[in-house]
Every structure is written in structure tokens, then in C-alpha cells.
Amino acid sequence: MxxxxxxxxxxxxxxxxANAQSKTWDFSDAVKFPAGAISATTTIDGLTLIPGGSNLTISTTNLATFGDGYTPTQRLQFGGNSYSGSNNPAVGSTSMPTRRYVQFAVSNNATIKFWARGGGSGRSVLISDDTGKVLSSTTFNGSTVTDIAIGSYTYTGTPTNLIISTGSGDNSVYKIEYTDNSTLAVGxxxxxxxxxxxxxxxxxxxxxxxxxxxxxxxxxxxxxxxxxxxxxxxxxxxxxxxxxxxxxxxxxxxxxxxxxxx
Known part of the structure; x- marks a missing residue:
């Protein structure tokens, strides 16, 4: 027995x-992501939030309505740059964030999608691999329309940890989706x-x-x-x-x- x-x-x-690879982290989920400061490295449902000595914050203010109809009630506020000084690394460059970023494991074929808002002109949300190489950058110009963006990046390569960080400025992410694009059947x-x-x-x-x-x-x-x-x-x-x-x-x-x- x-x-x-x-x-x-x-x-x-x-x-x-087998199904754990595809994930959605919606920061409006107040059970998983209660409002308030995150001052220590925390893993929630496979997403690791790393303040690195500077708080990340789950905030209920400065919300947004996105073009696909998504209307969040909370956001992940980075609270400032993820890099030393006010570095805004370009796609293809390598620079590991030192504070205020999140990371999660992905397979060798994956699509990453995120709903974000910038805090001003020239500010950006970045996707990097676990060496710090910048794979994608979504830049905001600070207007009332284009400071809101739905970013997307398709990853192909060996399994790794992907990092979402903030370049210049204090930006916010409202939701992250990771879809495993592996086409092989289980087994x-x-x-x-x-x-x-x-x-x-x-x-x-x-x-x-x-x-x-x-x-x-x-x-x-x-x-x-x-x-x-x-x-x-x-x-x-x-x-x-x-x-x-x-x-x-x-x-x-x-x-x-x-x-x-x-």
C-alpha cells in the first residue's frame, strides 16, 4: 500500500x-506579493527578488491600464537603477546588476513577456542572461502614452537564469509571463x-x-x-x-x- x-x-x-516551466507572476496577486518593501532576497513561486541592499517595493499607487485590457492593482517598483551609478547598459553589452532586480530559470526555448511603466524619458527595463549580457531593452520616452509598454523577448540557447532589471530611473513592472516554447513531447x-x-x-x-x-x-x-x-x-x-x-x-x-x- x-x-x-x-x-x-x-x-x-x-x-x-513538467508543467512548472511556464509561469505568470502578477504583482497584483496580494496573497503572493503583499504590499510593502522587500528588503531581503526572497523567492516567490520560482521568481527570486533581489534588493541587493536597496529595497524593492510592492506598491498600490501609480497604476496603469494597458492596451490589452490588463488593469493591475499593484506593481513591483524597482526604486532606482539596478546598476552602479546610473548605468543604462546597451543590448549586447555585459554588466551584472548589483541591486533591485529579479531572476528566474528558463529552458532553452522561451518567450518572456512583461507589462511595465517607465518613470521618465530614456528610462528602460532590461532582460539579461545570468552572465549579465543584455538581451533586450525596452525604453520609455516619458509621455503619458508611451511610458506604458508590453515588452516581449524570445530566448533561444542553453537553459539559464534570466534577469529583469531597470536601467536609468525608477521603473515598475506589473506582470511577468514566462512561456516554455519547447516543442518536444514529454518523455x-x-x-x-x-x-x-x-x-x-x-x-x-x-x-x-x-x-x-x-x-x-x-x-x-x-x-x-x-x-x-x-x-x-x-x-x-x-x-x-x-x-x-x-x-x-x-x-x-x-x-x-x-x-x-x-
């Missing part, structure tokens, strides 16, 4: 993990060669076939609890006991394993 119950649980977790992707196992409160990944792999660890509820890049054998601690799904993916394929942290 216990084995049957465990099989049902594992099947449920696998289904959640048809090539299996990556690697060993994934747990011992005590640590997860181990060894015999890694690819030296450029994305590791994502999901809880039984489907939430992303840890994300990292791996170029060689690695191990790391998971504090909370329970069942987790570990996904390792690269250009060579992907592999998911269930592990138990005791």
Missing part, C-alpha cells in the same frame, strides 16, 4: 515539474547522462555529461527552491526534509530524478 501511495505521489510531482527529449542522488540533507550530481548544465530543484508543490549552473560534479544542501525533483538540462538533453531529503 505504501509503495502504491508513493508511486501516485511521484507521478503527481513529475507532472507538476521524447534525449536523456542527459548524469547521476543524481541524495544523502542526508545533501543532493549530489556526478558523472555529468555536459559541462554547461542548468540544475533546478523543485519541491513537492512544484515550486523552484534552488537553481544553479554546473560545469562539473557538484553537491549542495537542502535544509527542509521532504521529496524533491531535481532537473538537470543542457544542450545535450535533460534528466529528472526524485530524491528524498532526510
Amino acid at each position: 505504501k509503495k502504491l501511495l508513493l508511486s501516485v505521489i511521484v507521478a503527481g510531482i513529475s507532472a507538476i515539474q 521524447s527529449a534525449r536523456l542527459l547522462k548524469a547521476r543524481i542522488f541524495a544523502s542526508g540533507n545533501r543532493i549530489y550530481i556526478s558523472d555529468l555529461e555536459s559541462k554547461n548544465s542548468q540544475v533546478s530543484v523543485y519541491s513537492a508543490g512544484g515550486n523552484l527552491v534552488k537553481s544553479l549552473r554546473a560545469a562539473t560534479d557538484t553537491n549542495f544542501e537542502i535544509a527542509a526534509k521532504g521529496v524533491y525533483i531535481v532537473n538537470v538540462s543542457s544542450e545535450k538533453g535533460s534528466l529528472s530524478e526524485k530524491v528524498m531529503i532526510r
Whole structure:
């Protein structure tokens, strides 16, 4: 009976993990994103908010109505530039944000869409990869019409963490959508060669076939609890006991394993 119950649980977790890639983070969801300052790095439903010593804020003021009919009731206010000084890095340049940004894991084919508002002329919202390379920049001119934008970017490459940050000025994002564009059916992707196992409160990944792999660890509820890049054998601690799904993916394929942290 216990084995049957465990099989049902594992099947449920696998289904959640397979669908966990596509996400919508609507900052109007006051349950997930209660109004107020965010002063410490916080992960909510797979989205990591990083203040970096300067507060991010969930605000209920200065709202907007977008051309698609979306009418938010809250916004994520960056509160200032994400970079040193008032840097506004150009597309193609590399500059890691140091404060006031968000990040999330993506697959090798994804569409990112966000609803944003600028705080003045020449201000921008940027999408970067986890090296800080700027992939997309949406710039506002400060007028009452074009300071509101629905930005979109299609990512193709190896699995990574994408970063959304603010260039010059104090800009706001109201909603972020991430859509996994992978066209392979579940189970048809090539299996990556690697060993994934747990011992005590640590997860181990060894015999890694690819030296450029994305590791994502999901809880039984489907939430992303840890994300990292791996170029060689690695191990790391998971504090909370329970069942987790570990996904390792690269250009060579992907592999998911269930592990138990005791």
C-alpha cells in the first residue's frame, strides 16, 4: 500500500515539474506579493527578488491600464537603477546588476513577456542572461502614452537564469509571463547522462555529461527552491526534509530524478 501511495505521489510531482516551466507572476496577486518593501532576497513561486541592499517595493499607487485590457492593482517598483551609478547598459553589452532586480530559470526555448511603466524619458527595463549580457531593452520616452509598454523577448540557447532589471530611473513592472516554447513531447527529449542522488540533507550530481548544465530543484508543490549552473560534479544542501525533483538540462538533453531529503 505504501509503495502504491508513493508511486501516485511521484507521478503527481513529475507532472507538476513538467508543467512548472511556464509561469505568470502578477504583482497584483496580494496573497503572493503583499504590499510593502522587500528588503531581503526572497523567492516567490520560482521568481527570486533581489534588493541587493536597496529595497524593492510592492506598491498600490501609480497604476496603469494597458492596451490589452490588463488593469493591475499593484506593481513591483524597482526604486532606482539596478546598476552602479546610473548605468543604462546597451543590448549586447555585459554588466551584472548589483541591486533591485529579479531572476528566474528558463529552458532553452522561451518567450518572456512583461507589462511595465517607465518613470521618465530614456528610462528602460532590461532582460539579461545570468552572465549579465543584455538581451533586450525596452525604453520609455516619458509621455503619458508611451511610458506604458508590453515588452516581449524570445530566448533561444542553453537553459539559464534570466534577469529583469531597470536601467536609468525608477521603473515598475506589473506582470511577468514566462512561456516554455519547447516543442518536444514529454518523455521524447534525449536523456542527459548524469547521476543524481541524495544523502542526508545533501543532493549530489556526478558523472555529468555536459559541462554547461542548468540544475533546478523543485519541491513537492512544484515550486523552484534552488537553481544553479554546473560545469562539473557538484553537491549542495537542502535544509527542509521532504521529496524533491531535481532537473538537470543542457544542450545535450535533460534528466529528472526524485530524491528524498532526510
